[in-house]
Amino acid sequence: MSSIDNSNIATIGLFVNMQVFVRTLKLMAMQLLGPWRINVENFCLEDDNSSLELERLLFNLLRYFLANSQRVIPRQELVEQVWQQGFVDDNAINRAISDLRKALQHPGLTESPLKTHHRKGYSLQWSEQLQRDFAAQHIAAVVPPTAGPEANTSEPPALIADTSPQSANKKVLFRLKRKRNLFAPLLLICAALLWLWQAALPDAEPVVPAEVATSERGQASVSIQHKLTWQKGIEYNLALSSNQQLLAYNHTFNSKANSLKVRPYSSTVQQDPAEITLSQEGYSLFVLGWQPEQQRLLVRLNKDDMSYCAYQLYDFTAFPQYKSSPLDLACDPVSRNVAQLNRGGDQLYRIKPATEATGSERLVIEHLKTGQTELLLQPRSSGSGAGIVDFALSPDGFQLAYLHLTDRVSGFVYLYNLVSAEQQQLASFKQSGNLINISWNQSGSHLYAANGPELISISVADKQLKKRAFPKGHYFGKVQLTGERQAIASNFSAHTAGKLGGWHMAAVKDLFVAEQTVFSEFSQDTGSVGIVQVNPKQPQQLAYSANKGNGWQLWLRNNDKDIQLTTIADGSAAINNLDWSADGRQLVFGYQGSVWLYDLIEQNLRKLSHAPEFNFPVFEPDGTSIVVQRHQNNQSHLWRIDIGSGQLQQLSLQQATQPHFDQGKLYYRQEGALYQFVDGARNDIQITDKSLYQVIRMHQGWLYQFNQATGWFSRYPLDQPTQLEQVLHQDLIQSGLPMFFTVNPHQPQQMFVLSIRYPAADLYHIKW
Known part of the structure; x- marks a missing residue:
């Protein structure tokens, strides 16, 4: 034994470990993906220096690719087996594939193993042989040139909690967590991952969920x-x-x-x-x-x-x-x-x-x-x-x-x-x-x-x-x-408040100057008021929706005189959005998913759409057409309705909601962010981050927001987002729950704020 030096001991040990390691890889080749180890328990990709936590959807997508490696998987199969839905928007699938491809990026991989096959689907190009080749190269690269075993003095990695203060710096779909270098034996990690993977593998015959009953x-x-x-x-x-x-x-x-x-x-x-x-x-x-x-x-x-x-x-x-x-x-x-x-x-x-x-x-x-x-x-x-x-x-x-x-x-x-x-x-x-x-x-x-x-x-x-x-x-x-x-x-419930006159509109002056703010009731009539919009040409005219006992109707206030414009037979649902044409002659509003147009000169009410798929209608600046949010197949996009012909034209290829026009430009929301419309696709410009509040309005280059969760109103110019103004009005909040607001185009310091004031509510014992 004296003739065997430390170098030979290391070589023999490496040879034995390599044999065991290769045998282990043969059993669990798909539990390793190049440098990544699949941690099923924590939904992570791990290497020796980092841990990448995936969103559950991405992890399930990766698992399905691993279970069907080197096979081209059609998009519909992914929809049924991973999303477990009958239909998923193509954009959602594209985003998920793109996000997973980004997550798999690693310096140890020269190219992405996730491939796109045009008009056919996707595949994960990985195999046992590729994993063995990668492992052999990896181990050869990391064997130290010096001989002799060293004591492992490193501590095991500590689990890192996802606490709120730190989460703001993390990526949307996965979190990168740096750890101490791991010197624990590789075989133990492989064995643990093998056990975890076998416990989490899906059945050989995936279960297709039954259709949702009507x-x-x-x-x-x-x-x-x-x-x-x-x-x-x-x-x-x-x-x-x-x-x-x-x-x-x-x-x-x-x-x-x-x-x-x-x-x-x-x-x-x-x-x-x-x-x-x-x-x-x-x-x-x-x-x-x-x-x-x-x-x-x-x-x-x-x-x-x-x-x-x-x-x-x-x-x-x-x-x-x-x-x-x-x-x-x-x-x-x-x-x-x-x-x-x-x-x-x-x-x-x-x-x-x-x-x-x-x-x-x-x-x-x-x-x-x-x-x-x-x-x-x-x-x-x-x-x-x-x-x-x-x-x-x-x-x-x-x-x-x-x-x-x-x-x-x-x-x-x-x-x-x-x-x-x-x-x-x-x-x-x-x-x-x-x-x-x-x-x-x-x-x-x-x-x-x-x-x-x-x-x-x-x-x-x-x-x-x-x-x-x-x-x-x-x-x-x-x-x-x-x-x-x-x-x-x-x-x-909101139903109770709306039926019993609990929707109140307040005219608010100087909302963002707390010491000067003045609140006044928009209407002294009984009933509920839903939305107020000021005529862009005649500041003395205000259009508003109200339920004064005969259902929700459209009203006009002209020099403090209120006139009922519509007689909607049903009137049970609140009017959705209300917008003036630029010439102040017409009004467009949404009701139960349809778009309605009212001409003040002709005193004529006309229905522009019949399918209950439309919300948030707004006039285009030239007044010849309406831009609206259309909801089909669980997806929302922007469409244009020609007022003269009623012809429909799709504007956005990607999901988009809540269209707004300001200074001749079209804006919309997508996944919590504000976008400026360019072509409805990749050229659209993201204006804000994804923390946009629920209720927004735009006026003269300013973005107005209201956070329903906190009661804070805020505004800032889009070209100077750091010039943020915020205000919290206890008097406004305590008089009701603010839900919506609009801005007076003639006096931006005046806003109309809708609050829900709930009537008395009790607890009941019910049976059926």
């Missing part, structure tokens, strides 16, 4: 048994503990901050329940939900000026006594008041708001013991949608249902399997209506939601959707199941 009107109607609350004000945001012993809900009165109430639950009438109230000066407490199988209530504490928020956990095991403890978890004031604890209380599911880096909202899991953040879902949005509206964990904790509003027209109900990381579409908003909240029944067989005048139920097994009518005149916003055919419901 809506059917249920025979049974819903009956109201009795009220549960009689207090003045609004009761909403209810949550029932798993054992149905305690009911928590929010209460507000006289525009004061939200208080939180907890009481014993009973399905019978309670005259004087043993109720306790939690409140804090200068803050609002929002009910988020009960921990499953526990009497611990998750609450979010929001400062009234939206500068601070925190999560609190209240233990009501010894009700009416309770204990409270804060959660050591950062809270973003602009995030949604939607979060849920898992059964063990060590994981918190919540929605993180969109940032410039992410571009869209993310549904994440916060691991409370370790402080780590796990990205669960990041669905794409076409830009004007609300994103993930609500979600709910199934009673067994293995599935998560969520509502995703892709734009202001369409949305979907999805079911996500937390074990297999697969999702399926259960219903669309075309079937169910625009849902806001969703909840499970106790057995986990159905999902329920209220859509104004009707109760929606969706069967998880066969995707059958049924609608049951609430009693006439009753509209509900949220339901909480107490049995298979009974629930608690709150009639706190």
Whole structure:
């Protein structure tokens, strides 16, 4: 042995390790992709120096390519097996392929293994032999010239949490996390990856999801048994503990901050329940939900000026006594008041708001013991949608249902399997209506939601959707199941406010000069006002939509005299967008998906479109045509309607919503960003990042925005985005919930702000 030096020992060891390594590669060739190792557990691509976390869609796309390597996969097959939908926009597929190709880029790869085959599909050009060749070259390159083993003194890499302050610098679809150099034995990593990959491989025969069932009107109607609350004000945001012993809900009165109430639950009438109230000066407490199988209530504490928020956990095991403890978890004031604890209380599911880096909202899991953040879902949005509206964990904790509003027209109900990381579409908003909240029944067989005048139920097994009518005149916003055919419901909803005259328009002067701001009521009439637009030629004329008891109609205010312009027979839906022609002679508006034109000179109302596919109509500067958002096949694009002939012309090839004209230029939204229209394709100019607020207006080169989540108004010139002006008006917010605004073209310091002022709302016990 003395004749064998350290160099020979290293050579023999390398030879033995190479033999084992090659045998291992033969078993798991597709668990390695050149320099990348596939980490199924964390949805990452890893090499020795970095970890690249992929969005779930991209990771599933990569898995499918790996399972079908060197085979040309048609686009439709990817749609059915990866997206699991019947139709996906070509642009969405192109983006996903492009993003995955970028993610796979590595200095160790001379060319991309992901290939495009014109008119045929895509393929991943990788094989066992290529992996073996790469591994041999890689190992030969990294063998140190000096002999002799060295002790491994490096520490294992620490897992990095995805916390909000750092997330702004991360890429939209994947996160690059630098780690210490890894000197752990390569074989151990290979073995671990092999086990993880085998556990996560899809079945040999992929399951094609069944088609979504069409809506059917249920025979049974819903009956109201009795009220549960009689207090003045609004009761909403209810949550029932798993054992149905305690009911928590929010209460507000006289525009004061939200208080939180907890009481014993009973399905019978309670005259004087043993109720306790939690409140804090200068803050609002929002009910988020009960921990499953526990009497611990998750609450979010929001400062009234939206500068601070925190999560609190209240233990009501010894009700009416309770204990409270804060959660050591950062809270973003602009995030949604939607979060849920898992059964063990060590994981918190919540929605993180969109940032410039992410571009869209993310549904994440916060691991409370370790402080780590796990990205669960990041669905794409076409830009004007609300994103993930609500979600709910199934009673067994293995599935998560969520509502995703892709734009202001369409949305979907999805079911996500937390074990297999697969999702399926259960219903669309075309079937169910625009849902806001969703909840499970106790057995986990159905999902329920209220859509104004009707109760929606969706069967998880066969995707059958049924609608049951609430009693006439009753509209509900949220339901909480107490049995298979009974629930608690709150009639706190936008439907209620609109029907009962809760939409109020305020004329606001000098909004951005707080000490000079003046608020005044636009109308003293009873009823609701929806949108106000000033005639660009005659400042004394204002067109507006209103429901004064005979349905939503178009009105004209001329020198303070109000004249009704239309007599829409139905009138049940609010008018969507309202715009003047440049000569001040015509008005265009959207109603129930159709485009209508009113000529003030001829006093004539004309319908320009018949298919219910159009929203946000605006006049082109020359007044000869209308630009409108058209929604088809779950995609929104810009179209032009010729006023004279009614001829339609598609303008944008990529998704686009909310068209705006300003200074002769056409702008639109896409995935949370503002674009200037050039050709409707690649030459369009991105003006802002992807953190555009929900409500925007443009005037004379200025971008006006309103953030519905925080109540902040802002504006800045497009050519000087750093010259930002922001204001938060407590008086405006406390008098109602601002939803929409327009700018007076003659006096930019004057704005018209629509607020929803909810009438009294109570909790009810309902059956069907």
